[in-house]
Amino acid sequence: MMFQSVNLEEYYLYHRKCNLLLEEPEIRFAGFLDSMGNLIAGGFKEGIVPLHDESERWKLHIETVLRAKTEQDFDYDLGEVEYSVSRRKKVITYTFVLEDKVLFVSSEPTVDIEKTAQKIIKISNI
Template sequence: MSDKEFPIEDIKNKIANILLEPEIRFCGLIDNTGELVAGDMKAGLVPFETDARRKQMYQELAHRVANRTGFDANLGRVKYSSSRREKVVMMSFPIGKYIVLVIAEPGVNIDRLGWKIIDKLGNQWSEFHGF
């Protein structure tokens, strides 16, 4: 999927749909440089980090996701990655040159939420992962 064909408006709608899940705090589309392309915090929630720290977090995420591709030939592509922290669960879903970042409440079932988000991402995720 080339950048020209990447359906940003479709992804924006899917991000809004993901944000409807009660346990989701944030959902956003991050590009390969770490810029937030689309998405936001759920209305009424206060972020734990400042704008500058969130930007740094997006850049570090883009770097980590890029580094993981070095193992794709032998291990297969990453479907999603998750990190359980004390205050939140962070999940990333690579789609081509983009990453869908989801931040959820700490008590979520990571696998159940991961597959639910993959289902909500639908075609964009499937096209990249060959399903």
């Protein structure tokens, strides 16, 4: 895993939020990413086998951050993005922009997307 340096207080806050999310049965991964796609805090739930190796996950994280930041270009006309979701065959991914960080979460593919997104928002205090 790649960890970007942040101050200790931020790290503990992000880490605590990720741990709370990972307690939910449907959540596979919860992590905070910096603007370069580096994982600041979080990771996979214990016992979950990642679907990609570390280098592929980093590429996914970069793409996620770029997409999230690009979507902000349309905030003026369309309103602020609350979150983005991608439904895939094996997982559902959720992206939340929080100031200069991105919360990236993946869940099992069988969940109710809106219900899970609202749960993530509540747990993360977004």
